[in-house]
Amino acid sequence: MRIATRLRLAAFVPALMAVLMGVGLFISYREATVFQGRQAVATQITGAVADLRDSSVAYHANPEDRPREQYLIVIDRLTRIVEDASFDDAAQAAHLKNIRMVVPDLRSLFAQLVALNGPNAGQMDAALRQEAEERLTAQLFVRSRSVRTEATALADLISQDTVNGQRDILVLTSVAVLLVAAATSFVLIAIVRRVSTSLFALHSGAEAIGTGNLAYRINGLPGDELGDLGESLNRMAGQLESLTVSKGALEDEVLSRRAAEDEVRRLNAGLEERVMQRTEQLEAANRELEAFAYSVSHDLRAPLRGIDGFGHALLEDYGDSLDDEGKDFLRRIRNATQHMGRLIDDMLKLSRLTRAEMRCTSVDISGLATRSAAVLAEAQPDHHVDTRIEPGITVVGDPDLMVVVVENLLDNAWKFSGHNDDAMIEVRSAAVGSGERGFLVRDNGVGFDMAYADKLFGAFQRLHRSEEFPGTGVGLATVQRIVNRHGGRVWAEAAVDEGATFYVALPERVPGDENEEDAS
Amino acid sequence: MSAAEERKILLVEDNADDEALTIRALKRNNIANAIDVVRDGAEALDYMFCRGAWSQRDPGVLPQVVLLDLKLPKVGGLEVLRAIRDDERLRLMPVVILTSSTEEQDIVKSYGLGANSYIRKPVDFDQFSEAVKTLGLYWLVLNETPPK
Numbered sequence: 001m002r003i004a005t006r007l008r009l010a011a012f013v014p015a016l017m018a019v020l021m022g023v024g025l026f027i028s029y030r031e032a033t034v035f036q037g038r039q040a041v042a043t044q045i046t047g048a049v050a051d052l053r054d055s056s057v058a059y060h061a062n063p064e065d066r067p068r069e070q071y072l073i074v075i076d077r078l079t080r081i082v083e084d085a086s087f088d089d090a091a092q093a094a095h096l097k098n099i100r101m102v103v104p105d106l107r108s109l110f111a112q113l114v115a116l117n118g119p120n121a122g123q124m125d126a127a128l129r130q131e132a133e134e135r136l137t138a139q140l141f142v143r144s145r146s147v148r149t150e151a152t153a154l155a156d157l158i159s160q161d162t163v164n165g166q167r168d169i170l171v172l173t174s175v176a177v178l179l180v181a182a183a184t185s186f187v188l189i190a191i192v193r194r195v196s197t198s199l200f201a202l203h204s205g206a207e208a209i210g211t212g213n214l215a216y217r218i219n220g221l222p223g224d225e226l227g228d229l230g231e232s233l234n235r236m237a238g239q240l241e242s243l244t245v246s247k248g249a250l251e252d253e254v255l256s257r258r259a260a261e262d263e264v265r266r267l268n269a270g271l272e273e274r275v276m277q278r279t280e281q282l283e284a285a286n287r288e289l290e291a292f293a294y295s296v297s298h299d300l301r302a303p304l305r306g307i308d309g310f311g312h313a314l315l316e317d318y319g320d321s322l323d324d325e326g327k328d329f330l331r332r333i334r335n336a337t338q339h340m341g342r343l344i345d346d347m348l349k350l351s352r353l354t355r356a357e358m359r360c361t362s363v364d365i366s367g368l369a370t371r372s373a374a375v376l377a378e379a380q381p382d383h384h385v386d387t388r389i390e391p392g393i394t395v396v397g398d399p400d401l402m403v404v405v406v407e408n409l410l411d412n413a414w415k416f417s418g419h420n421d422d423a424m425i426e427v428r429s430a431a432v433g434s435g436e437r438g439f440l441v442r443d444n445g446v447g448f449d450m451a452y453a454d455k456l457f458g459a460f461q462r463l464h465r466s467e468e469f470p471g472t473g474v475g476l477a478t479v480q481r482i483v484n485r486h487g488g489r490v491w492a493e494a495a496v497d498e499g500a501t502f503y504v505a506l507p508e509r510v511p512g513d514e515n516e517e518d519a520s
Numbered sequence: 521m522s523a524a525e526e527r528k529i530l531l532v533e534d535n536a537d538d539e540a541l542t543i544r545a546l547k548r549n550n551i552a553n554a555i556d557v558v559r560d561g562a563e564a565l566d567y568m569f570c571r572g573a574w575s576q577r578d579p580g581v582l583p584q585v586v587l588l589d590l591k592l593p594k595v596g597g598l599e600v601l602r603a604i605r606d607d608e609r610l611r612l613m614p615v616v617i618l619t620s621s622t623e624e625q626d627i628v629k630s631y632g633l634g635a636n637s638y639i640r641k642p643v644d645f646d647q648f649s650e651a652v653k654t655l656g657l658y659w660l661v662l663n664e665t666p667p668k
Binding site for chain 1: 535537538540541544590591619620621622623624625641642643644645646648
């Protein structure tokens, strides 16, 4: 049973007590009224009997009409009283019955006495009459006393009965009140005991859970509000426990992540160290390359200059001593020497391209191509070329390097369309990938076999004999080197005798360039 | 002192072939000025400051122009140039760098140290001769040297 219900019931107990006491008082009041009525009857009877005796004494002393009338009135009254009265109690009823039986005797005896003193009294013998009168009087006295005795006994009985009845009521009421009080106390004590037991269990449980024993469960509570509270505490402890478990898992996770981070940091440090080492190696290699290039630049050309110079001196000073073949040999020596000089120069240029710092910005390819074409046209006025340059082509790149790219591509196109009477060179923007800008240089010259396309961009690689088309074979290698440095792509499409098209695609933002911001 | 003595050319050149070719190119282009040749940087400094083998030289006579190679034994051409420019007496003397390389660093350093000109020796002798002719014409004929 719920505590609230119990307390509500316990609250009804005083009300019940009040009702019980009220009922007891009511019963006691009603009984008292009944006893009072009975006592009144007894008192009336004894009063009437006393009046009757007084009247009979008065009449005996003075047998007049008035005492007679008085007596008759009293006897009537007594008759009425005993006829009206009734008693449940057998003893009382017996007394009443005795009185009822005697009262008519009193009336008849008094009537006989009155008759003795009546108008016919003179006819009787005085002594006789005296004797009759005495006899009647004695009988009346006996009967009266009998009634009085009966009435007194009845009154005593009634009185006794009243006392007994009131005592019974008192006892009954007291017992009832005591019983209800005892029951109330019992119920309240039971409630308090159960509540305190539950509270104790709850307190111990809360303390255990509160101090960290999350596996603790509160058991044995009744199914009341405190039981519910215990269940709630148990659920809370369960959730705390699972939370603690997941917290533990989280902490493990954090620890392992931290370890992983440390590992990553360590690896990164190692990586940085290796990068630094590689960078140093690269820088050392670059320095070596630079020293090499410097040395080549100074020392490799001097002997060539000697060969060419003395060859020239020989021709000039001793040309007369040589026949034509000898002179031709000398010329060949000088040509070869000068070619080697150009090779060295181109090689140095190529190596310089990889070392020079890049500064990227927007570059007007159309403008560069136009100037290049003009220079070529001026250098070779005999070679008429129809040059078509789309205006407004721009890319993002180093302007100096882009000049080299455009010059080399146009120079190539010019050179390889040299044998064509309707030579045509086209520079247009090209469709390239997203995030790229590109252009193409197309000529209608001799083209080349695509089977050798992979050799096209190699340094000192040539697809034509130098007698046919002069050059060192560094131009396209240079172009590719520059485009690569910009993170771009260069490729070609061609067919023999059908011209060639060179494509250049450059990213709109050059990776690793510090001046990218300018590139727009 | 003859006019040729007055208008000397100093050639600082370690390569005998280059020396011969330079002199040939000068002669070929009718540049008749006297030519003193020194073959390394140290000797060039001796010449400038009239020391060692050149102790008998008149310090009051300065070359009309110095043709200075950069890559020299003992003391490099740039060091010689620095010494010339650091010296009160020599600092206005015209110095033409005549060398093989067109390395950017060489050109920048040379001008930085006060070179008056920088000429690269071409492999092709015809071009070389043309270059020598032009520089001779310029520095020995057209150019007015600073007053003594």
